[in-house]
Amino acid sequence: MTEKKVRTRFAPSPTGSMHIGNLRTAFYAYALSKHEGGDFILRIEDTDKKREVEGGVQEIKNILTIFGINWDEYYLQSERLDLYKVAAEKLVKDGHAFYCQCEAKNAKQEGFSSQLRDSCRDKNFTSGAIKLKVPENEIIKFRDFVLGEEIEWKTEIVFDATLLKSDKFPTYHLAVVVDDHATSVSHVLRGHDWLPSTPIHLLVYKYLDFKIPQIGHLTDILDPDGGKLSKRKGSTSVTGLLEEGYLPEALFNFVILAGWAPKDNRELFSLEDFVNVFDASGFQKSNPIFNRDKLDWFNGQYIRKTNDSELTTRILKFYKEKYPEDLIEKIVPLIKDRITRLSDFDTLAGFFFKESEVDKNLLGDNFDKHLHAALETLLTIKDFNNSQMNDKLLETVKNNNFKTGDFFMDLRIAITGKKMTPPINESLVILGKEETLKRIKQVLKSTN
């Protein structure tokens, strides 16, 4: 009964549109706690006012909600400034930090900086930014629960990091330690890029006399061209991917499997499945490459799993109600197996809404005979419905000794302007008699 509750947090900063790798961290942190019936905390790290983006906080909340991630507690660092200030001043008082009045270096210097010890560390100023007084000749280490390794550094290579900026806002190094402690976070899960600054945090924990939580560093998702995932190859922002027509379920499934794997190599996971089977030993140690083909495959899988009325709604919303719902509903069964992204709906089903130009070169040698025969047959059908359409047209093919494939291909092209389309007879039914005949006549007329 004294077991400590697993509490994790997702701590993004509202500095731009959320990156897919960032979202992955949220999924992992969520599953880590929820698998144990623990708590998941959302903490906004808005301590850099200069970089903060308008609406950034709302976007983070919206995205988590879209993916079904709910948080048990919520914190905004800018509302907790006193906490950090007290902690920083305590460190100064105890001799583990000092005031610095140097001019701020607020951008990365050219080349590699090597000035690890700050010139103000022994000047005993009583105001200014507060920096950590890193000790000499100490070994600082921890066991990373993702890597499963003990990692250590000599304090000689740790720099006197700024803890509290002169604007009284904390830096990440201070805020992360103070908040994780204050909110009883048991497991810290974060990007690989934080590994090098972990010794700073470890020192702060020690000097503040806080218990160190479990800390784990996740892999980075890499760009197919090398380096960290970048925007060169299309969007990597979550909203961008959503706008490309990817389903949240597919994005979720794809991204959790980039950096984590189950023992049995299972592929399809809902959020609930993932929480159920989650096991931290499944974390990978090496960086995965963003594989769009695999994402596309997942998306196709989920489109097929979605029931027709739900898919109709999603397409309706995706196109911001540009197309009428009743028509989408009829078309959905025809395109469901044929699209990999919602955005494919346009290219595959566009002809239903807008007459497409017919390239005569696409038509076969006997298109004239084919289309005349089709026209004649279609004219006799009073009520356009699937079974009748199929029977009559097939009968026409037989009676005229046409080649079935060639006949339907010409009809297909005349109606849609394309060689790759949904099933043609079913499409004609949806299109209706009037429109169908009109299009066939038009092609016949323009090719004469």
Add this chain to the structure above:
RNA sequence: GGCCCCAUCGUCUAGUGGACUAGGACGUCGGGCUUUCAUCCCGAAAAUCCUGGGUUCGAAUCCCAGUGGGGUCACCA
């Protein structure tokens, strides 16, 4: 450059000293189904387990070095 992490088919991975003639998935190629394209089904190719040394009766699995990839070195997170 210093420091740190990592290394199994093109890609994501299973594998935790003997069951590995290294398994699965995506992609690719071939076939089936079929009035197109897809879906679906079947099959194939694809991995010197990065290299070199050890340890061991035995190594993809443990150790060391090299090489390669990644990260990081701000009053940004």
